[in-house]
Amino acid sequence: MSFQPVLLTAAFAIVVSTAVHAEDRGAAAVSNQELKAKTDYCKTCHGVSGQGFRGSFPMPRLAGQQPEYLENQLQAFIEHRRTNPVMFNVAHVLSPPMLKALSTHFKDLNPKPLGGAPKELVAEGKKIYEDGIPSAEVPPCASCHGPDAKGADAFPRLAGQLHDYVYRKLTNWEKERGQDKAKPDNSAIMQPIAHNLTETQIKAVAAYLSYLE
Ligand code: HEC
Ligand code: HEC
Numbered sequence: 001m002s003f004q005p006v007l008l009t010a011a012f013a014i015v016v017s018t019a020v021h022a023e024d025r026g027a028a029a030v031s032n033q034e035l036k037a038k039t040d041y042c043k044t045c046h047g048v049s050g051q052g053f054r055g056s057f058p059m060p061r062l063a064g065q066q067p068e069y070l071e072n073q074l075q076a077f078i079e080h081r082r083t084n085p086v087m088f089n090v091a092h093v094l095s096p097p098m099l100k101a102l103s104t105h106f107k108d109l110n111p112k113p114l115g116g117a118p119k120e121l122v123a124e125g126k127k128i129y130e131d132g133i134p135s136a137e138v139p140p141c142a143s144c145h146g147p148d149a150k151g152a153d154a155f156p157r158l159a160g161q162l163h164d165y166v167y168r169k170l171t172n173w174e175k176e177r178g179q180d181k182a183k184p185d186n187s188a189i190m191q192p193i194a195h196n197l198t199e200t201q202i203k204a205v206a207a208y209l210s211y212l213e
Pocket of ligand 1: 038039041042043044045046058059060061062070073074084086087090102176
């Protein structure tokens with residue numbers, strides 16, 4: 001009996017050291033310098049710390065975004081399932097390891113939300129976020145995006161997202177997402193929800209989300 005814990009400890013040490021080496025190899029595919037050059041470029045549009053930027057049209061916040069969602073979107077831009085000429089140009093030149101590294105880079109950034117939405121809409125938006133709109137068959141947003149709107153895995157974080165960006169996406173969903181009928185993707189989950197919300201309801205929920213930290 002007495003030697004068993006020693007064996008277990010040794011086995012554990014081997015597992016850990018293999019994992020560390022595997023990680024080293026993955027990271028070596030993209031140097032820190034290359035990654036920094038790329039993320040500096042992303043931030044020329046997506047703002048300091050990926051906080052988003054409000055110019056002639058809104059650049060979405062990437063800070064705190066779920067890596068799996070980010071990766072899915074970059075892939076969707078490349079494959080024209082999500083149409084956006086700017087992001088197609090940015091994404092289609094990325095090597096697979098760079099695409100992976102970029103997807104995780106933004107997760108730990110946590111700048112304050114830009115805010116700026118009409119505050120009088122926030123209470124109504126919170127209600128929609130938490131309860132949905134049963135009469136229009138809109139489920140609570142919180143049931144998928146999480147009670148704190150931080151998302152998980154393929155469900156995106158919405159907390160702190162720019163209100164004018166959220167408004168544009170939800171009013172234009174069917175024209176931009178899921179554009180390859182032969183390759184259905186997760187955008188189909190949001191399609192009926194975006195479709196059933198009125199513009200007033202979208203403005204309210206977008207205002208609520210834009211202030212969440
Ligand atoms: C020239 C400006 C520009 C640059 C540079 C740029 N982006 Fe974008 N990006 C945009 C715009 C505009 C959108 C919004 C597209 C839309 O409205 O659907 C966007 C959207 C995105 C989205 C989707 C966000 C979401 O919430 O669904 C991701 C992910 C993204 N960009 C990642 C990146 C990464 C990573 C880089 C750097 C490699 C980068 N972008 C560089 C302009 C840019
Ligand atoms: C049944 C699950 C589900 C519910 C309920 C839901 N969503 Fe989503 N939502 C998703 C998924 C999955 C995606 C990512 C789609 C993709 O990858 O193309 C998404 C994406 C989004 C996006 C795009 C984010 C971005 O950065 O471009 C917005 C905005 C959004 N949802 C808002 C809402 C709002 C507001 C509600 C409530 C009225 C809601 N969602 C309810 C699953 C859901």
